[in-house]
Amino acid sequence: MMRYSRRNFLKAAGAGITLTAIEGESLFAAVAPPLPTPITKERATFIINGKPLVAEYEARTTLWEVIAVKLGLTGTTRSCNRASCGACSVLIDGTPFYSCHTLAMEAAGKKIFTIEGLGDEKNLHPLQKVGYLYMAADCGFCTAGWSVTAKALLDKNLNPSADEVKSALAGHICRCAAYSAIVRTVVDTAAVLRGEAEII
Ligand code: FES
Ligand code: FES
Missing domain, CATH: 3.10.20.30 (Beta-grasp domain)
Structure with a gap:
């Protein structure tokens, strides 16, 4: 009668490896892990x-x-x-x-x-204040990423058009699809930073 056990299985597997090594000669060396x-x-x-x-x-x-x-x-x-x-x-x-x-x-x-x-609870950056007003964050997973990219844009261009903002933030996905609020936030933050608008 055939008896199955882990020990027998391992013995059989070992015999198979030995046979393969003998028949295939260098096969064993070829598969040895680095x-x-x-x-x-x-x-x-x-x-x-x-x-x-x-x-x-x-x-x-x-x-x-x-x-x-x-x-x-x-x-x-x-x-x-x-x-x-x-x-x-x-x-x-x-x-x-x-x-x-x-x-x-x-x-x-x-x-x-x-x-x-960028800012903290006591001293929010205008991007964060305007973003809060426009509800540019829902779950918030994307917020830190696009905020620093928007800061990089505003450091170079204080009067970006909506298209320029979209282009700068093209590498950011918002799963909550807050895109229109995000773009509006960056455009209007630029106006605040230029001194042409204020946050009330
Ligand atoms: S977590 Fe790095 S690009 Fe998405
Ligand atoms: S606010 Fe949820 S991913 Fe952008």
Whole structure:
């Protein structure tokens, strides 16, 4: 009678591997896994919102992991983690980057700007005040990302048209589809910053 057991199964599987190795000669060597490469740690200073912060990270660590996990600046949201939605955007030397797909080592020593640098509860940036009035955030997952990209735009162009705002924010997806409120927020914030409108 045939008896099934884990021990018998493993014995049979071992015999099969041996036979394959004998018949296929070099087959066994061909499929041997490569030796793991040692994980090396790096240590660097990240200048975030003007403050030098030191973090230790591995070569494969993303900038988002350093900012949010290692340094605790959790305002930057990671959503798709696929370089598709823009939620994780931060500025590096004034240019927006998806932090989920930027290696930490690429940003080490450079000037990084995150949503925490824009404003806080007591001192909101006009973008945040106008965005609040226009309800430019619903769930809020996309907000930190487009806000820093909008800041980068306004730093270069204080009088953007709606089309220029759409073009600058093209890499940002809002799952709640607050697009019209977001565009209006950026255009009208520019007017506030130019001194041609005020928030009441
Ligand atoms: S979380 Fe980085 S692009 Fe979506
Ligand atoms: S407010 Fe929900 S994703 Fe934009």
